[in-house]
Amino acid sequence: MCFSAPARFVASGGLIAAGAAVSLYFVALLMVEPLRIHERNACVSYTFDAPSKWLVMPPYLVAILGALFVSSRPVFRWFGAAIAVLSLVSWRLYERNFISVWCFFAAAVSSMFFLYVQHRRSRRSAATR
Numbered sequence: 020m021c022f023s024a025p026a027r028f029v030a031s032g033g034l035i036a037a038g039a040a041v042s043l044y045f046v047a048l049l050m051v052e053p054l055r056i057h058e059r060n061a062c063v064s065y066t067f068d069a070p071s072k073w074l075v076m077p078p079y080l081v082a083i084l085g086a087l088f089v090s091s092r093p094v095f096r097w098f099g100a101a102i103a104v105l106s107l108v109s110w111r112l113y114e115r116n117f118i119s120v121w122c123f124f125a126a127a128v129s130s131m132f133f134l135y136v137q138h139r140r141s142r143r144s145a146a147t148r
């Protein structure tokens with residue numbers, strides 16, 4: 020699934036719009052509804068009363084994963100696939116504590132991404148010496 024440069028540009032605009040809409044939704048929600056944080060089954064559980072909180076998760080995941088999937092670099096698409104799989108595992112196994120578990124997995128993959136970037140930077144630096 021490799022997109023042309025113009026298609027990636029258009030897709031990026033849509034992903035930015037989806038991310039902005041999700042962000043605005045959560046900001047507005049947190050202005051009118053309290054966020055309750057408590058421990059549940061050895062996980063941190065975040066809850067708030069919102070009738071459409073599960074309707075916002077697909078656009079959130081699209082905004083997060085979409086940028087990785089439309090990247091021209093295969094390694095970014097692999098990171099996107101890893102994050103997608105881990106988000107499904109998080110939701111399936113820990114639906115009630117999804118946000119907490121999802122954040123843990125996202126942090127783990129982000130650490131892998133950081134190590135990849137550092138490795139590339141050190142290889143490039145060594146090649147220019």
